[in-house]
Amino acid sequence: MSEERKSALHAGCETCPAHHAANLKKLGVDMENWDYVVALAGNPNTGKSTVFNALTGLRQHTGNWPGKTVTRAEGGFVYGGNRYKIVDLPGTYSLLATSMDEEVARDFILFGQPDVTVVVVDATRLERNLNLLLQVLEITDRVVVCLNLIDEAKRHNLTIDERALARDLGVPVVPTSARYGDGLERLTSEIQSVATGKAVLSPHRIQSDSSELSDAVSQLAEQIAEEFPGLPNARWVALRLLDGDSRIVEAVRKGELGDLTQVGPETMAEAARRSAG
Numbered sequence: 001m002s003e004e005r006k007s008a009l010h011a012g013c014e015t016c017p018a019h020h021a022a023n024l025k026k027l028g029v030d031m032e033n034w035d036y037v038v039a040l041a042g043n044p045n046t047g048k049s050t051v052f053n054a055l056t057g058l059r060q061h062t063g064n065w066p067g068k069t070v071t072r073a074e075g076g077f078v079y080g081g082n083r084y085k086i087v088d089l090p091g092t093y094s095l096l097a098t099s100m101d102e103e104v105a106r107d108f109i110l111f112g113q114p115d116v117t118v119v120v121v122d123a124t125r126l127e128r129n130l131n132l133l134l135q136v137l138e139i140t141d142r143v144v145v146c147l148n149l150i151d152e153a154k155r156h157n158l159t160i161d162e163r164a165l166a167r168d169l170g171v172p173v174v175p176t177s178a179r180y181g182d183g184l185e186r187l188t189s190e191i192q193s194v195a196t197g198k199a200v201l202s203p204h205r206i207q208s209d210s211s212e213l214s215d216a217v218s219q220l221a222e223q224i225a226e227e228f229p230g231l232p233n234a235r236w237v238a239l240r241l242l243d244g245d246s247r248i249v250e251a252v253r254k255g256e257l258g259d260l261t262q263v264g265p266e267t268m269a270e271a272a273r274r275s276a277g
């Protein structure tokens with residue numbers, strides 16, 4: 001290839017938002033007037049806060065043990081001309097939350113109405129991580145998978161066919177090593193495509209062949225939607241009720257289902273004050 005052509009190609013890369021590092025502007029806690037909200041979900045210890053810090057320039061606590069993030073933290077970044085508010089959530093193994101911090105994550109994914117949910121998965125423990133991912137895909141089709149700890153996977157001689165995974169799941173899969181900043185450009189670019197509606201996804205849904213169950217869910221979901229107008233995921237709430245999820249049962253009984261979204265986030269300043277005193 002001629003030198004001229006090479007440099008033309010290179011210039012093309014530099015102006016393309018997907019490859020232009022300077023295109024990302026970290027906003028720290030300044031996230032007024034955002035265009036889109038992005039939630040960072042995933043099992044404990046998969047690198048969510050590391051991704052959050054890399055995109056916002058903030059310093060959410062990270063460390064090599066699960067359960068470091070216990071409340072939700074928010075920060076901002078600008079990418080491709082849009083302002084994003086990104087929400088770092090506590091790790092959770094499932095949306096059937098059993099602990100307080102899992103509930104924080106669950107409530108935000110379900111009721112916070114994020115424009116994009118990034119599910120950060122551990123590439124060295126993919127099978128275990130798929131549980132939460134498949135649950136999230138049941139309730140929203142605006143998902144990007146961040147296949148993190150790729151460096152660790154390589155170290156263990158694990159290779160993942162991320163294209164096949166993306167095809168089977170029906171959503172973008174981006175391999176990353178967040179600790180080293182690898183893959184984060186593409187991650188932000190996929191977030192942008194999903195947020196702006198450029199990418200329309202058709203995620204994998206688990207098929208239920210029980211018509212009794214689907215009839216019961218439809219019937220109940222209709223009643224829930226009537227009682228709580230504007231509530232997203234009425235079908236999911238119906239499923240949880242049928243399964244006897246005590247927190248959801250209580251929220252419905254007390255008429256507080258809509259209020260689950262109203263819990264304010266803990267700001268970085270509040271978190272600092274809390275840990276200081």
Ligand SMILES: Nc1nc2c(ncn2[C@@H]2O[C@H](COP(=O)(O)OP(=O)(O)OP(=O)(O)O)[C@@H](O)[C@H]2O)c(=O)[nH]1
Pocket residue numbers: 042043044045046047048049050051061062063064065066067068069070089090091092148149150151152176177178179180
């Ligand atoms: N080798 C490697 N380590 C990583 C990578 N991403 C994150 N880590 C490390 O993994 C550990 C956990 O990262 P965190 O960002 O705290 O994980 P988290 O998902 O926020 O954890 P919880 O808040 O407990 O759910 C930290 O020691 C990070 O430095 C990566 O891509 N490669």
Ligand SMILES: [Mg+2]
Pocket residue numbers: 048049050061062068069088089090091
């Ligand atoms: Mg964390």
